[in-house]
Amino acid sequence: MDAPHSGAPLSGAPAERADAVLASGLTVVRGKREVLHALDFTIPTGEVVGLLGPSGCGKSTLMRALVGVQGGVSGRLEVFGQPAGSRTLRDRVGYVTQAASVYDDLTVTENLRFFAQVLGVGRDGVSRAIDAVDLGAQAGDVVSRLSGGQRSRVSLAVALLGHPDLLVLDEPTVGLDPVLREDLWSLFHRIADAGAAVFVSSHVMDEAERCDRLMLMRDGAFIADGTPEAIREQAGTQDIEQAFLAIVRGAA
Numbered sequence: 001m002d003a004p005h006s007g008a009p010l011s012g013a014p015a016e017r018a019d020a021v022l023a024s025g026l027t028v029v030r031g032k033r034e035v036l037h038a039l040d041f042t043i044p045t046g047e048v049v050g051l052l053g054p055s056g057c058g059k060s061t062l063m064r065a066l067v068g069v070q071g072g073v074s075g076r077l078e079v080f081g082q083p084a085g086s087r088t089l090r091d092r093v094g095y096v097t098q099a100a101s102v103y104d105d106l107t108v109t110e111n112l113r114f115f116a117q118v119l120g121v122g123r124d125g126v127s128r129a130i131d132a133v134d135l136g137a138q139a140g141d142v143v144s145r146l147s148g149g150q151r152s153r154v155s156l157a158v159a160l161l162g163h164p165d166l167l168v169l170d171e172p173t174v175g176l177d178p179v180l181r182e183d184l185w186s187l188f189h190r191i192a193d194a195g196a197a198v199f200v201s202s203h204v205m206d207e208a209e210r211c212d213r214l215m216l217m218r219d220g221a222f223i224a225d226g227t228p229e230a231i232r233e234q235a236g237t238q239d240i241e242q243a244f245l246a247i248v249r250g251a252a
């Protein structure tokens, strides 16, 4: 019998891919509506997994459940073998929402130092995080003076401070120019190559090809799960947007 992977310490060596997330029968009710319907899935470490689907299909709700801030959750949802949201997971999980979560009136470095203190991370961690998101030239700038894309990179730098083993990113590339998007996707892959699980949502289908694996979601359920190639092949289409439509039509 296979030994359970969950909870195994991550060494960064890609010898064996542990599951970061295990969900079974995951259901979420918001208000009176069931918005996620009995989902079963795993998210492995060492990969960039994309959660793609149209606006309102439930991507943010799923991510919020993963980090333990969503109410109305039932079913099994474990992160590194612990129930999602457990205190012990705090420094293992990084989460970046669509809303900026940094202080506008502080500089980039001041923000990072503040959050580093909260997390117990040293000063070298601050400069490493700033370098990782390529904000060295803006390190002394007040956040309110930065562009939208630069601001979201400050949030990402905060999420990277604790060296998370699972990075949950809710539409991190919205509103960014193509060069910056390219840079961020390279960064996500570097983080995954170092052994973490990177879970990224997007409603832009052309980001699909940048993921190692895709989970396509519609109306709170998965309609496909696999590599971009496998999904295109399954649907008999040239691109993921076409595949999405073909699968939806086939499932209707």
Ligand SMILES: Nc1ncnc2c1ncn2[C@@H]1O[C@H](COP(=O)(O)OP(=O)(O)OP(=O)(O)O)[C@@H](O)[C@H]1O
Pocket (backbone or CB within 6 Å): 030, 031, 032, 033, 035, 053, 054, 055, 056, 057, 058, 059, 060, 061, 062, 203
């Ligand atoms: N506070 C709430 N109470 C009740 N229903 C909600 C609430 N917030 C969101 N919903 C509903 O839950 C469903 C899923 O919303 P969610 O934000 O997870 O979608 P999403 O796929 O992340 O969308 P987007 O890409 O626009 O961010 C939507 O139908 C939405 O109307």
